Amino acid sequence: MKTLTLLRHAKSGWDDPVARDFDRPLNAKGKRAAAMVGRHMRSLGLAFDHAIASPAVRVTETLEQIESGYGRTIAPAWDRRVYLASAATLLDVVHGFPAETQSVLLVGHNPGLEDLVLMLVADGADPLRDAVEDKYPTASIAELQFDAGSWEDIGSATARLTRFIRPRDLDPTLGPDAD
Template identity: 70%
Template sequence: MKTLTLLRHAKSGWDDPVARDFDRPLNPKGRRAAQLIGRHLRQSDCTFDHVIASPAVRVVETLAEIGDGYGAVLAPEWDRRIYLASAATLLDIVHELPEMATRVLLVGHNPGLEDLVLTLVPDDGAALRDEVEAKYPTATLAEMTLDGRWTEAGRGTATLARFTRPRDLDPTLGPDSD
């Protein structure tokens, strides 16, 4: 069995005067949320034997903050294809994952991550999938299990085991608070 965990980068700073979207940093709320998710991963005994991520500044900073909360550095393989990728591109990346990896963390952006979950997990009326479809907020984790090889991942082949938003762990990190 394989476990694929998708993490959307934490909340970025739209007020920051950067020339390119790629260079947008996290804002203070995003930093807090990422550290909280890192602590949650540590408390849940989540481990990863392969990490792959977008090299966008907000993803790099998210992983640094996650690492602070997790208590370990998550050293990813940086893949520029993940930056603003579609679900189809992300699925291609999943198909290329090393077969020896059984617990993978993929860190990137929406709407690609949300669309990938909705592609891999069958629409069987499960409440957790419905939550993903309603909204995949920043700094949110979606953990799926897949039977078989990474190359066999496809429509309806995954089970959504966990969908954790920062506000589930700390209501002050919800959408209506700063």
């Protein structure tokens, strides 16, 4: 069995005057949410034998905060293909995971992560899938399990969505901002 955990970067600062989207940092709420998600990951006993991530600043800062709560170093392989990748590109990345790995963390961006979940999990009466389809918020985790012997065997409708954790599920103050 293979387990793929998808983590969307935490909330970034749109008001930060960076020249490139790639360089956009987290805002204070994003830092707080990522640290809380890291603590929750630790409480669940989540462990990964491989990690891969977009090298964008908001992803690297998300992982720093996740690690502070998680209590472990994640040390991902940084892969530029993950930056703003489509679901199809992300699936190509998944197909290239080392054969011996069983549990992988993939850290990136939307809409690619959300679209990947919706591609890999069959449409049906699944409240977790419905929640992902409704919105895959920043700093959220989706855990997918596959009855596959190889990462290359993973394709459309082959996953079970076993967890979908949003920061607001852990702390309501981390939910959407009220306008």
